[in-house]
Amino acid sequence: MTDAESRPPLPPFTRETALQKVRMAEDGWNSRDAERVSRAYTVETRWRNRAEFVDGRDAVIAFLRRKWSRELDYRLIKELWAFDGARIAVRFAYEWHDDSGQWYRSYGNENWLFDEQGLMQHRHASINDLPIAESARLYRWPAGARPADHPGLSELGL
Template identity: 70%
Template sequence: MSETRPPLPPFTRETAAQKVRMAEDAWNRRDPERVSLGYAEQSRWRNRSEFPIGRKEIVEFLQRKWAKELDYRLIKELWAFTDNRIAVRYAYEWHDDSGQWFRSYGNENWEFGPDGLMELRYSSINDLPISERDRKFHWPLGPRPADHPGLSDLGL
């Protein structure tokens, strides 16, 4: 039996936005094994200077990421979609082990198989050091509450 991850392509505005929010919620839980299940077995990524291939490498990548990016909180926003592709912009806040806070801004391009699993993920990211008083993402660790503003509402 093959696995599926609804909503399935072809996407509508509603289903693409649902897919984006599901991805945001999963990443905010910071569970590498769980996050990896949204990706095809041989999913290919480009993330900064790393190029993980397959769920095992994705899990290893995410373990390293969240060991470095502490108190990670992410907001994703649908940018565009068509058939089996979604473009996303996002920002996340985190601090390093010295206590320096950052806001990382990025764009992702996603391509899905007919089963709704992501086959390709291309991500470009820039990090901006910020002071703790400039943080905008203050919800408790875990998924962003439904009433918390999104990127556009925050002027990001």
């Protein structure tokens, strides 16, 4: 995909199209396919993820590969928080374990800014990790997209 290509839904967002964009992002990240995920961002995208700054689509791919090599059995749920024009804010939580078998639930917020083609230009993420017991896990669907009937964050009390 080139930067000139379109990635609907396009801004300005309505509630319906913002919800659609959030679910598309969630499904992409749950694929754990760095190249697929990177195509949702502009070539010059700029990120802040925790204390790390990521510039450009190639750096996004490298970042995601590194992330998912450490965050094993990753499962993510995103929820729309707010939207306006070309901006969307989400809250999210994901579960994963490290190579020693310790499980975590990571909670965070993201602010997104899209270009007119619907590609994300900026992504600012704040994330905190909470160690959890395996028995406390709430995301137990098979790898890939969250099933349509699986509860979201609010329904799970998160």
